[in-house]
Amino acid sequence: MSLASKTPLTAGTSRLISLSNTMPWAFAALFLLCLPFVFQSNSALTIMNQMAITIVFALSYNMLLGQGGMLSFGHAVYMGLGGFFAMHVMNMVEGGLWLPLPLLPIVGGLFGLIFAFLIGSFSTRRAGTVFAMISLGVGELIAACSVIIVVFFGGEEGISGDRTMGPPVFGYEFLTQQEVYYLTIFWLLLATLLMYLFSRTPIGRITNAVRDNEERAEFLGYSQRNVRWISFCASGFFAGVAGSLFAINFEILTEENLNLATSGSILLVTFIGGAGFFVGPIIGAVVFTLLQTVLGLHTELWSLYLGILFVSCVMFFPSGFAGLVAMHRRPFALGKLHLLIKPYLKAAIPVVTSVLSLAAILEILFHKRHGYGGDHEMVLYGIAFDSSGYQAIAMAAVIAAISLFLVSRILPEIRAAWDSANHAESRT
């Protein structure tokens, strides 16, 4: 019996540590190590740190949504609680407790794990709608408590701390943004690797089985509730790690870190990236952070665009960006990817202009409605014009109509190219 259970395990480990498996990780590590030499400004480092934190959080969320089929509306609770506890421990370090800063995420992770264990004990009995509603209720409960329990959550202004008070690690005290960046990516890589390995373990595989058919998994002898509970706890741990990284980076935590809006946005991040793929949440987190920071600088309407992107993602490409990329695996394997390049290039310009002109219509409308004190002067894509009349909006509408028409003309061509690129046998 023991021998029989040993064989697949060792077979699994030998597969795990092969060159083709470790190469992507090594490349990722090298890439992340080199990034600060390209983007040196503090603001760029802050954005990258934020991205790393969102990646860890989104990956932990995808342990529920993508791998376990559990839709949670309250995942920020575990990140927030982990972060709050980490912050309190950081303040205890200032008071004399010995704990080097790089170990702090373990503390936050453990607290995330404890709360996931407690809440998961009753919330993981069912997946689907019931789980979603319980997670929503618990999320609201904790968010409401955070305003009442001032000693722990610090009320409206939250709690803050100082990361530099701990014992120095190899002479580093984490004073500069760059040192914090390296600490963050160390944990990003470690957490990502652990979460990836978790998805490969037998329990990770059984989680997928429970997601796909809980009844059959039960007949195999696995309790669906326990399987969900275990992955819920693991997910809570990594959410807590993300929370501690947030505490280290921003040195402040508020009610905002565990409320419903944060939980909702991590669902959005994960889904846009592609919940069905391990790399999906990573793509989603990068895209989301870029949209938030870069687009947010240029327009007030960025969250409207994000909402439109999200809804159209659910309707038209539910496997997310990662799914869009993965769709091209088959043409690539058939060596027919080149067939798609020409129609894609042809479509690129009309697609881009139609998106830009539709956005222009929204921007001009918004400016007309909410222009401050009769200020009609508006700058869009580097062009200054008067938004009060109907000329500008009419022009944007005409451009949008023309480019949409062009897109609709090119669509059949793309579809034909797609069909021929996906067929194995070529008729010559």
Next chain:
Amino acid sequence: MALFLVNVLDGLVTGLLLFMLCSGLTLIFSMMGVLNFAHASFYMLGAYFAYQISLVTGFWAGLIIAPLVVGVIGAGIERYGLRRVHKFGHVPELIFTFGLALLIEEAVQFFWGKSQLPFSEPEALDFAAFAIAGNAFPAYKVFMIFVAMGIFLTLLYILTKTRIGMTIQAALSYPETVQNLGHNVPLVFMCVFGVGTAMAGLAGVIAGPVLGVFPGMAVQLGSIVFVTIVIGGLGSLWGALVASLIIGWMQTFATAYDVTAEQILTAIGFTKPELIWDHPLQDLWTLTLPQLGPILPYLLMVIVLVLRPQGLMGKRES
């Protein structure tokens, strides 16, 4: 005693308002097996449309037209959005309605801005209907009670006594069989979705003047609505009614009576520490019942789910 009566009536108003949302949500849930996360957003749309219409025609036209518009929008979203996502399964449906809720909130801010709109009750109802020991009870709240009761009784009548209602009920439990009998089940579903959202819109119109018209009004009520139908039991109309009334009264009484933890703790025999602001238990001592009010529904939900996972009147767990 007088104050108690006033609170009973106030709680009834809140509870019935909640029920107007929950009944539509419950109908839609038992029909499609999906919770419409955007339900409270339709409630918000109702209030905003009514405000916009009332600028032109006054309150009463808005009361009729706004829910109709919301219903048509709801039916359209079911037809062209939800039905498309339906084939992917329940979880993507829920995610779709969640995205819809985000999008509606953004759209509302796009058109009407972020500040609260001056939407007030009609002058015809701007008087005190009666007074209980000096506490005036506004006529508008009486009107709200009557509208909500009227809607509930009409719904009950249609669902249980008419042919259309029978078809809907049959379509809820055996859609394939009803389809085979020659009824257009997708059309029935679309209509139920439209009516459900229209009811949410109507709730928005009559709640707007009392609770305020602002972009956060959907979020404010949204989670409470879900909590209510989970407590009542998913898919149970009577459960939704009972849970709505319980939550309405619970919240009203919690805000009305200023019981502090200090009073209770000293009554039991503890003494208050002198330096309360540095004390680790400071929050326990300074806690008041109005502070606890907003979290009571969630607390109740967790308790109900632990003790009775199917909800108060639900039949099954999932």
